[in-house]
Amino acid sequence: MSIADSPELVTTTPSKAGGIDRRTLMISGLTAAGLLGASTVRQMLRRRAAVFIAKGQKYNEHLVTTIRDGLVASGLVPKAVAGKKVLLKPNLVEPSRAVPHMTTHPAMIVAAAEVFRGWGAHVTVGEGPGHVRDTDMALAESGVGAALDAAKLPFADLNYDEVVWTANRGQACQLQGFFFPKTVVEADILVSLPKMKTHHWVGVTASMKNLYGTIPGIKYGWPKNVLHHNGIPETVFDINASLPKTIAIVDGIDCMEGDGPIMGTLKHMGLVLVGVNPPAVDATVCRLMQLDPAHVPYLRLAADKLGPIEDGLIEQRGEAWRPLASPFQILDKPHLNKLRPNGALVS
Amino acid sequence: MAWLDEILSRLVEHPVCGYRPGSTPAAEPTTIAALALVAHGRMPPVDKALDWLVPQQSVIGSVGVYERDSTPGWATSFAVLLWTRTNTRGRHQARIDHGVTWLLGSRGTTMEEESKDLGHNPRLVGWPWASGTHSWLEPTAYALLALKAAGLSDHPRAREAVKLLLDRQLPAGGFNYGNTIVLGQELKPHVQPTGVALVALADEAGIRDRVGRSLDYLRAEVNVGTTSSSLAWALLGLGGYGALPSGHKSWLEAATNRTLAHDASPYKLGLLALADRAGDQPLLKRNAPAAN
Numbered sequence: 033m034s035i036a037d038s039p040e041l042v043t044t045t046p047s048k049a050g051g052i053d054r055r056t057l058m059i060s061g062l063t064a065a066g067l068l069g070a071s072t073v074r075q076m077l078r079r080r081a082a083v084f085i086a087k088g089q090k091y092n093e094h095l096v097t098t099i100r101d102g103l104v105a106s107g108l109v110p111k112a113v114a115g116k117k118v119l120l121k122p123n124l125v126e127p128s129r130a131v132p133h134m135t136t137h138p139a140m141i142v143a144a145a146e147v148f149r150g151w152g153a154h155v156t157v158g159e160g161p162g163h164v165r166d167t168d169m170a171l172a173e174s175g176v177g178a179a180l181d182a183a184k185l186p187f188a189d190l191n192y193d194e195v196v197w198t199a200n201r202g203q204a205c206q207l208q209g210f211f212f213p214k215t216v217v218e219a220d221i222l223v224s225l226p227k228m229k230t231h232h233w234v235g236v237t238a239s240m241k242n243l244y245g246t247i248p249g250i251k252y253g254w255p256k257n258v259l260h261h262n263g264i265p266e267t268v269f270d271i272n273a274s275l276p277k278t279i280a281i282v283d284g285i286d287c288m289e290g291d292g293p294i295m296g297t298l299k300h301m302g303l304v305l306v307g308v309n310p311p312a313v314d315a316t317v318c319r320l321m322q323l324d325p326a327h328v329p330y331l332r333l334a335a336d337k338l339g340p341i342e343d344g345l346i347e348q349r350g351e352a353w354r355p356l357a358s359p360f361q362i363l364d365k366p367h368l369n370k371l372r373p374n375g376a377l378v379s
Numbered sequence: 380m381a382w383l384d385e386i387l388s389r390l391v392e393h394p395v396c397g398y399r400p401g402s403t404p405a406a407e408p409t410t411i412a413a414l415a416l417v418a419h420g421r422m423p424p425v426d427k428a429l430d431w432l433v434p435q436q437s438v439i440g441s442v443g444v445y446e447r448d449s450t451p452g453w454a455t456s457f458a459v460l461l462w463t464r465t466n467t468r469g470r471h472q473a474r475i476d477h478g479v480t481w482l483l484g485s486r487g488t489t490m491e492e493e494s495k496d497l498g499h500n501p502r503l504v505g506w507p508w509a510s511g512t513h514s515w516l517e518p519t520a521y522a523l524l525a526l527k528a529a530g531l532s533d534h535p536r537a538r539e540a541v542k543l544l545l546d547r548q549l550p551a552g553g554f555n556y557g558n559t560i561v562l563g564q565e566l567k568p569h570v571q572p573t574g575v576a577l578v579a580l581a582d583e584a585g586i587r588d589r590v591g592r593s594l595d596y597l598r599a600e601v602n603v604g605t606t607s608s609s610l611a612w613a614l615l616g617l618g619g620y621g622a623l624p625s626g627h628k629s630w631l632e633a634a635t636n637r638t639l640a641h642d643a644s645p646y647k648l649g650l651l652a653l654a655d656r657a658g659d660q661p662l663l664k665r666n667a668p669a670a671n
Contacts, residue, residue, distance in 0.1 A: 169570065169605075194403055249508075250444050250445075253515060257509070260512075291562060
């Protein structure tokens with residue numbers, strides 16, 4: 033179950049394969065008539081998702097239009113958002129004025145907020161920085177605090193919020209459940225607003241890994257080492273499975289390659305990605321980096337359980353990914369080498 | 380000082396507090412507020428905090444972060460700090476002993492061999508944020524302060540904590556959450572954990588030369604715009620070495636005004652009031668002050 037399965041919020045989860053949708057398949061009798069092979073039918077019944085890509089993006093131009101178009105193209109129903117609680121979750125893991133390409137740009141956050149506010153939603157921005165106890169410092173260093181003040185956007189410090197115990201719906205790790213911030217649990221729509229970055233342990237961080245920041249430091253620490261001890265891929269999967277009302281808007285304008293998610297170098301891509309299915313969005317992020325999503329362990333876990341990661345199951349809206357793909361450097365480490373199908377480009 | 384009076388009047392009115400005004404009471408903000416009140420000689424309201432703290436201690440001695448919360452137990456260190464500072468005629472001794480017993484039984488996980496991917500020594504034992512995880516900088520520093528306050532500076536766990544903190548100091552100076560070098564890259568320092576570590580180490584013999592670069596880092600980083608909890612811990616750290624910058628009181632005033640205008644967090648306000656006494660090393664005192 034994901035937000036893409038909520039017909040009141042999302043119009044059309046793409047499910048067509050070769051012009052035949054799921055319902056048609058089920059009732060048409062094509063299967064019973066034996067006109068299609070069993071494997072073909074299985075393939076046709078697999079969940080599909082749309083991912084919107086915009087190119088040539090800048091932080092000071094047209095982001096509101098881009099994000100609005102992307103959300104509509106991804107199937108979100110603007111009218112259905114009215115009155116809903118929308119929580120925007122940027123990535124402010126360890127902000128530094130010297131490394132702005134580490135964290136979600138303030139302009140992305142404010143633009144996304146403007147879109148949802150324009151549709152009548154109640155918007156809050158929330159984050160629980162993973163490496164910084166002083167969240168005010170994270171807000172100051174990232175420039176996000178000043179931007180939120182200027183836009184009169186409320187901020188929820190997810191590291192110190194009241195907590196709610198939630199069962200682990202993924203069950204890939206040993207944890208029976210998670211303490212989530214009340215603000216996260218009560219949101220009708222959680223918008224993961226990550227930065228597009230390489231990650232020195234799991235290859236790539238985007239909308240799914242960004243949800244580590246919904247885990248409260250007050251219960252799990254700085255860093256949130258309980259998650260690491262239970263397996264990064266497994267806990268990324270489980271957190272996402274336990275927060276099904278999540279959609280993704282990715283800051284892929286100024287990105288990070290090499291020793292991400294903290295110490296990497298700037299790589300400009302000029303992209304914004306939008307989708308209502310985080311695994312599909314993150315798989316597309318991988319392809320844009322010329323990295324193989326099937327070798328990103330948490331995406332492998334998520335494949336077909338939380339969403340599609342195969343290229344053939346993802347319908348590109350806006351721009352196609354292939355002409356925009358550009359290789360991101362990754363560290364020359366054995367655990368990362370499989371990510372690049374055509375040989376290592378290392379830093 | 381009007382800003383300090385404003386903080387103290389708020390803490391006197393609500394000595395049992397959470398991280399935000401009106402939120403669920405929590406052990407860290409309540410003990411920080413009480414320690415600030417003690418440091419400023421406002422003893423009567425501290426009893427309300429102490430009364431609240433009693434049932435927060437679990438049967439095994441730990442104190443959870445939130446009211447009626449048993450885990451994680453890292454806030455136990457703050458409870459022990461407050462109990463030792465108010466232990467007139469030994470009235471909290473049993474609670475201190477119980478808390479210290481829990482602290483001494485709490486250990487961060489270790490790695491049997493040093494990892495080539497990590498710059499620190501993962502075999503040193505300190506304290507974790509949550510049980511079953513690695514030792515990290517701040518919980519180790521808090522526990523070290525608690526052991527020192529309880530008179531256990533020479534305990535082997537306290538000595539190992541000192542080693543661990545120094546091992547986690549960044550080569551270029553400063554501390555962060557507790558990683559130094561990862562996959563060959565030296566990481567960046569942060570103000571708050573640097574202050575926390577320096578506080579806990581301040582009374583160690585011959586320490587000044589070993590943390591000189593961290594003191595330099597803090598002095599260079601902290602200014603009138605530094606955010607509240609970072610500023611407070613930085614000043615508490617610098618105060619332990621007689622290195623408080625001139626004008627720091629005006630920085631505290633500015634931070635107080637920003638906090639009051641923003642979220643009025645009792646936790647941040649308590650830290651700022653405590654930092655006003657940074658020169659007295661309020662977290663390294665052992666004796667209970669006389670009531671007034």
